Amino acid sequence: MKKYMKIIPLGGVGKIGYRNCTVYESQDSIVVVDMGLAFPEGATPGIDFTIVDTNYLEKNIKKVKAIVITHGHFDHIGGLVHMWQKVPVKLYAMPFSMEVIKSQFDYKKAKMPTDYELMEFGKEYKIDKNFSFEMVQVMHSIPQSGGVYFKINDKKVFHISDYRFDDAPILPERTNYKRLEEIGNDKLDMLLVDSTSAFSEDNPTETDVKENTLKAFQEAEKAIAICCFSSNVSRVLMTLQLAEMLDRKVVVLGSSLQRMMESAVRTGIIDAKLVEKVARKTEDVGNIGREKLIYLGTGSQGEEMSAMARLARDELRGVRLKEGDVLVHSATAIPGNEDSVWDMFELMAKKGVEVKARHNGYKIHASGHASRKDLIRMFHIMKPKVIVPIHGTTQHMHEVERIIDEQTHSVPCTIAYREFIQIDEENMLEVHDFNENKLLKETGEFAVDGAWQIPLEDYFIFRQRKFMHEEGAVFISMALNKAGMIVSQPSITSKGLGDEDKLKEVYTYALTNIYRQMKANNMDRAIKDIEKAREVVRIAGRRAFIQHRGKKPMTVVDFVKI
Ligand SMILES: [Zn+2]
Ligand SMILES: [Zn+2]
Numbered sequence: 001m002k003k004y005m006k007i008i009p010l011g012g013v014g015k016i017g018y019r020n021c022t023v024y025e026s027q028d029s030i031v032v033v034d035m036g037l038a039f040p041e042g043a044t045p046g047i048d049f050t051i052v053d054t055n056y057l058e059k060n061i062k063k064v065k066a067i068v069i070t071h072g073h074f075d076h077i078g079g080l081v082h083m084w085q086k087v088p089v090k091l092y093a094m095p096f097s098m099e100v101i102k103s104q105f106d107y108k109k110a111k112m113p114t115d116y117e118l119m120e121f122g123k124e125y126k127i128d129k130n131f132s133f134e135m136v137q138v139m140h141s142i143p144q145s146g147g148v149y150f151k152i153n154d155k156k157v158f159h160i161s162d163y164r165f166d167d168a169p170i171l172p173e174r175t176n177y178k179r180l181e182e183i184g185n186d187k188l189d190m191l192l193v194d195s196t197s198a199f200s201e202d203n204p205t206e207t208d209v210k211e212n213t214l215k216a217f218q219e220a221e222k223a224i225a226i227c228c229f230s231s232n233v234s235r236v237l238m239t240l241q242l243a244e245m246l247d248r249k250v251v252v253l254g255s256s257l258q259r260m261m262e263s264a265v266r267t268g269i270i271d272a273k274l275v276e277k278v279a280r281k282t283e284d285v286g287n288i289g290r291e292k293l294i295y296l297g298t299g300s301q302g303e304e305m306s307a308m309a310r311l312a313r314d315e316l317r318g319v320r321l322k323e324g325d326v327l328v329h330s331a332t333a334i335p336g337n338e339d340s341v342w343d344m345f346e347l348m349a350k351k352g353v354e355v356k357a358r359h360n361g362y363k364i365h366a367s368g369h370a371s372r373k374d375l376i377r378m379f380h381i382m383k384p385k386v387i388v389p390i391h392g393t394t395q396h397m398h399e400v401e402r403i404i405d406e407q408t409h410s411v412p413c414t415i416a417y418r419e420f421i422q423i424d425e426e427n428m429l430e431v432h433d434f435n436e437n438k439l440l441k442e443t444g445e446f447a448v449d450g451a452w453q454i455p456l457e458d459y460f461i462f463r464q465r466k467f468m469h470e471e472g473a474v475f476i477s478m479a480l481n482k483a484g485m486i487v488s489q490p491s492i493t494s495k496g497l498g499d500e501d502k503l504k505e506v507y508t509y510a511l512t513n514i515y516r517q518m519k520a521n522n523m524d525r526a527i528k529d530i531e532k533a534r535e536v537v538r539i540a541g542r543r544a545f546i547q548h549r550g551k552k553p554m555t556v557v558d559f560v561k562i
């Protein structure tokens with residue numbers, strides 16, 4: 001069989017943190033890198049999140065040999081719990097990532113894949129005689145992150161999703177520069193690379209963040225509250241270390257942070273002795289004065305049910321922040337979350353809590369993604385023949401292209417968006433459009449909606465939901481006898497349109513309208529065509545609400561046969 005290699009980004013391009021899932025395919029085997037989720041957007045109200053369609057993998061299931069996980073962020077692992085049953089192949093992940101995956105399966109009460117392997121950095125995993133991969137350590141905002149280095153036929157491709165360079169990290173782990181240089185010196189054919197922070201010039205180190213956070217902590221005279229992502233183990237460790245220095249006690253708020261901390265201890269990333277000193281419950285604080293406390297919680301995005309947002313609303317049992325306390329925001333608001341973060345800050349400020357965050361000049365956060373400087377450094381180490389930006393919007397990916405143009409004229413850059421890439425035996429690079437190859441049909445997207453998975457193309461359900469949300473709903477029901485005659489006055493109820501008493505007048509208009517239209521359609525005595533009658537009643541009823549309530553409610557008509 002003719003040898004070939006294909007790279008199909010089922011997800012992970014076109015938006016940031018967007019259900020990463022990339023297919024690496026040869027003539028004999030397929031390996032999938034990551035199975036992430038994306039959080040819902042306005043057009044799909046009510047859903048939990050979206051995942052990619054696994055149809056392509058299911059159709060080629062005999063070829064699919066492995067799923068490899070780069071790191072434990074939800075945009076890389078969050079889809080697994082819903083997708084793995086459809087693609088039940090061996091799962092490869094680093095121990096910390098596997099811990100996060102396990103707790104996700106536990107949380108969803110799903111059965112964890114039994115066939116999995118805890119990976120080691122630097123070890124070569126052979127899938128078949130022409131296909132192998134290796135995990136190479138890079139730094140990111142979660143422990144044990146890696147890039148996947150593939151050797152497929154005689155081609156070498158390096159998939160580095162989320163990474164940054166940090167030469168002064170807090171966690172006891174480092175980028176494996178030696179291995180990166182070896183790979184770079186070994187003639188790399190293609191580099192897939194993180195474009196998330198392509199627009200930022202530079203990025204502080206985690207040690208810079210720690211020093212600035214120390215200053216912010218030292219300014220506090222009373223209690224300190226600090227919020228970060230639960231998976232940002234570096235910030236958790238930083239907080240524990242600063243608490244030691246300042247002789248304060250850390251109180252961890254929220255179960256996700258506690259679980260993540262336990263995972264970090266189990267995998268040897270954080271010293272168990274440091275964690276032992278932490279209070280897990282507010283009752284454990286005893287009579288320690290508030291000037292000796294640091295509350296560490298999730299909620300850096302102002303998420304409604306997070307510990308920090310509940311603390312801001314005074315809803316957390318046994319803890320209150322007061323005048324003179326300090327809130328340290330150890331994160332940035334992800335685009336789209338600015339309002340909820342600001343609302344949380346406002347609630348804190350109204351209590352007299354001093355908010356220390358990016359907007360008022362505190363440099364207490366560093367991104368986990370490669371800045372322009374980091375990208376240039378990576379390109380110089382890797383010297384790849386082709387660079388494919390991933391993990392960004394079209395503008396981010398184009399920015400990487402611009403950086404390459406300015407810096408390294410010899411490196412051609414290909415943007416992969418809804419395309420797949422094929423390198424043939426003559427080392428020609430081909431980029432095929434999904435439409436042209438009829439692949440688009442096989443690479444749709446699904447909304448995880450409670451217990452169901454709904455194709456996003458089923459736009460109707462989401463439109464209906466949005467409609468009800470904005471315009472309210474009206475329910476009209478009529479009782480008919482066997483002959484189809486109306487035996488009682490139609491009943492009208494509504495939701496989301498206002499007080500029933502106030503709506504009585506509109507209901508009367510609606511009834512008059514319904515009777516008039518039924519008469520005009522010869523339905524006032526007996527109904528022969530139920531579907532036609534349903535439409536006549538629906539339009540007549542709805543029109544009354546448009547005219548007298550100024551809304552266009554979703555109108556549901558029900559005939560009850562008695
Ligand atoms: Zn990511
Ligand atoms: Zn990530």
